[in-house]
Amino acid sequence: MSAVLEVTGIKKNFGGISAVDGVSFDVREGEILGLIGPNGCGKSTLFNCILGQLTPSGGEVKLDGKLVTGLRPAELNKLGVSRTFQLLQVFPKLSVRENLILAGQEHQGNMASRLVGRSDAGLTDAANQMIGFFKLDHLADEPAGGLSYGQQKLLDAAMAFMGGPRLVLLDEPAGGVNPSMLADLKDRLVAINREKNATFVVIEHNMEFVMSLCSRVMVMAEGKVLAMGRPDEVRKNPAVIEAYLGH
């Protein structure tokens, strides 16, 4: 399996604090990689460095072997890298369907065709499919701001998939989602992973969710990689138990 994403020696300092301290790993085509670690260990900062939301203080990010360090988030998204956010990030006044069309429109045509072309950029069908896939049918025309927290999480995830991404970074998709909806979400993620051959990196604190979803798990502590391996290996690793799981 070839690597979709290669991260080499990524560092990020905030003043004197190094939030991410030389992290290297790769993400293989089609896998679901879990990223766990105690709060404040640098997981989200690592995501933001990879995605161009923060400029890393050092290190390299390669996508399909091409150097993409320092590209802006919008440019990376066009190259097929998508994300969800830890805190809710939907467009509250737009309807669920409009949110999804918006999430896909910049992947259609160019600036000119988006001005003179169809109002939905030809995405209504794709949006409706995504709505059906995430079981949001009855909410399609509701403003996204009126949805429950869990439903907005589902919408947030659905939006990340509208551009047909190769790689999706999910930041705590399970946080605050009730158990029955969580099973649904896992189900949907596995289905997209298989059907569309999309590769995922998932930050999550819900151990059961991570261990059952991911093919490999990376553990971070204090800005560094502590362990990397299959879920059962990681679970037995004494250093991981000491830093994270044991407490």
Added chain:
Amino acid sequence: MRGFAKPLKIALGLAVIAALIIVPMNFNRYGLFILSQWAVMSIAAMGLNLTLGYAGQVSLAQGAFVGIGAYAAAIMTTHGWPLPAAILVAIALSFAIGWVLGYPALRVQHHYLAFVTLAFSTLAFLVFRNESWLTGGIYGISNIPRPHILGIATNKPLPFYYVCLGSLAIVSLAVWWLIRSPWGRAFMALRENPLRAQSLGIDTRRYTLMAFAIGSALGGVAGALYAPLTQYIDPVPFNLSLSLDLLMMVIVGGAGFYFGPFLGAMIAVLLPEWLRFTEGYYLMLYAVAVMLLLIWSPTGILGILDRYLAERRTKAASALRAVAKSRLETAQ
């Protein structure tokens, strides 16, 4: 407006358009001037509504762009150029300057951005007043001609009112097209959540600059019509208070609502006239009316309607849910 039946909406729209064409036919000169001014200010407010209401970028410089358009048109038409050519130049000029003014918005937002645009507004006013070789300084430019459209002279108030109304119609259609296009959606994304927008491939830099440039260009169009409307311009009407007036029109009408600027301009231009019978008190009453409106509905006049329709939708939806629930219970 969701919630109204479509044929009803179309009928209402046609009735308003017909009224705007027919009713003013027996208006006097002053009435036609006020109504033309409403059309012109609606165009400028629509531009600001695009920048502020849809794209969420605060601007206190829309009045300056009206001034830029007005001076461009005044200078060109008094030198023998036809008005349509002057309008095109006004659009190009305010588009370009608006684009440049958009750059600060890439770094600063909200009231900081308001101050940057306010400074620009002052700068533009000083150019109008001090560069007398170009603008005529405090003496302004007089004898601005009105155009011949398809061979018809528009010197008289009624034909020129139709020029303003026709321009408003064209601008309205263009803006309607723009906001329902993917661009309009991207503008709203800038307003609601720029961080998320970036991660969805939306080039927030380009769309921010475009929101400024297009909004400013509409200010330029309004100015290019204002000059032949008054046939005389000096720097005073384009000072900061015009920018503030336009901002008020957008907020009072309902920022981010398509019909907001029409209503806002109506209140700002027509309400003071209607209140004239109160003689000395009309400006005070006007100020109090605006304050009360904004306390009652911070989202403007159309915000009231929007809230009402949303409430009705929620009621209808919960009624449907109740029916569905009782059916489920009977089935069990």
